[in-house]
Amino acid sequence: MNTVSPEPAASGASPRVVVLAGGISHERDVSLRSGRRVAEALRSAGMEVTVHDVDADLIPALTDTHPDVVWPVLHGATGEDGSVRDVVELLGLRYVGTGPRGSRVAWSKPIAKTVVSRAGLSTPDFVTLPQSLFRELGAGRVLEAVVARLGLPLVVKPSRGGSALGVTLVRDAAALPRAMVDAFAYGDTALVERAVTGRELAVSVIEETDGPRALPAVEIVTDGPYDYDARYNPGRTEYFAPARLTEPETAAVMSAAVEAHRALGLRHLSRTDLILDEAGVPQFLEVNVAPGMTETSLFPQAAVAGGLDLPSLYRGLVTRALA
Ligand SMILES: Nc1ncnc2c1ncn2[C@@H]1O[C@H](COP(=O)(O)OP(=O)(O)O)[C@@H](O)[C@H]1O
Numbered sequence: 135m136n137t138v139s140p141e142p143a144a145s146g147a148s149p150r151v152v153v154l155a156g157g158i159s160h161e162r163d164v165s166l167r168s169g170r171r172v173a174e175a176l177r178s179a180g181m182e183v184t185v186h187d188v189d190a191d192l193i194p195a196l197t198d199t200h201p202d203v204v205w206p207v208l209h210g211a212t213g214e215d216g217s218v219r220d221v222v223e224l225l226g227l228r229y230v231g232t233g234p235r236g237s238r239v240a241w242s243k244p245i246a247k248t249v250v251s252r253a254g255l256s257t258p259d260f261v262t263l264p265q266s267l268f269r270e271l272g273a274g275r276v277l278e279a280v281v282a283r284l285g286l287p288l289v290v291k292p293s294r295g296g297s298a299l300g301v302t303l304v305r306d307a308a309a310l311p312r313a314m315v316d317a318f319a320y321g322d323t324a325l326v327e328r329a330v331t332g333r334e335l336a337v338s339v340i341e342e343t344d345g346p347r348a349l350p351a352v353e354i355v356t357d358g359p360y361d362y363d364a365r366y367n368p369g370r371t372e373y374f375a376p377a378r379l380t381e382p383e384t385a386a387v388m389s390a391a392v393e394a395h396r397a398l399g400l401r402h403l404s405r406t407d408l409i410l411d412e413a414g415v416p417q418f419l420e421v422n423v424a425p426g427m428t429e430t431s432l433f434p435q436a437a438v439a440g441g442l443d444l445p446s447l448y449r450g451l452v453t454r455a456l457a
Pocket residue numbers: 258289291295296297298299301327328329330331334359360407409419420
């Protein structure tokens with residue numbers, strides 16, 4: 135085994151793992167909660183775990199302690215766009231999850247949509263509008279053209295983001311300018327796509343020795359939009375794990391998630407968000423390389439629904455990172 139710090143892992147002693155959690159992003163709090171959960175599970179699987187934030191102490195801590203594996207449980211920004219993973223690679227360390235290149239592609243919703251649609255998946259029609267272009271061409275004219283082409287309702291979201299921050303469902307053209315402003319608050323480019331009606335599903339994928347496989351789909355039912363509040367405050371959202379699907383629907387959504395994982399070059403774990411439309415077609419919305427791991431998160435719910443025990447699953451992912 136060609137590990138950076140081979141002694142503990144190679145001798146069969148428990149690997150030393152550093153879980154990265156926190157970071158500077160709008161999803162910092164969620165990441166801290168996710169990181170704590172992952173660390174607890176790994177500890178109960180017998181691993182030696184430290185949780186570290188992404189700050190000026192991180193590089194010295196990693197170079198001094200040389201952990202066997204790093205697990206970036208960072209949502210949003212540098213945790214998911216590949217840059218933290220680039221740094222971990224620069225330090226010659228092994229890590230759980232997708233590499234920098236796959237992360238970069240997945241983190242950009244329009245790029246990920248383009249890649250998966252080339253691989254044959256369906257994804258809602260869309261346009262991307264950088265704020266500068268929007269200004270240069272005149273907001274009114276651009277939005278008129280968007281509505282003429284894509285129709286209504288539309289969903290406006292930051293082209294890179296998470297936790298439904300800056301996402302608006304627009305039913306009426308008059309509400310579009312406001313939705314654009316809300317998306318631009320989270321980044322320079324907005325993605326405007328056709329709204330899909332159907333059942334909202336999250337399909338997690340894990341890699342085992344024989345390649346990626348989907349865990350049972352989790353169905354999300356909310357009393358309104360599946361926004362930040364509905365995600366992290368218990369009570370507003372009901373989850374069905376496994377989702378209430380027919381056998382062919384189950385097969386379709388599972389294979390869509392595995393296909394997205396493969397087409398995007400993802401590694402170890404991912405979670406694809408999709409809507410199973412009224413015609414029974416899975417419509418890809420986005421994929422997450424660092425899915426939420428909090429107590430109410432979809433990835434752990436899927437694992438439990440699949441009969442997996444979280445400490446063993448997470449230990450398995452660390453072992454894959456070491457292999
Ligand atoms: N095209 C769409 N049609 C209908 N609902 C959508 C669409 N895109 C996003 N949504 C809703 O907005 C939520 C957030 O969108 P998503 O693309 O998954 O971004 P995020 O990275 O913020 O999770 C989804 O969970 C879904 O409820």
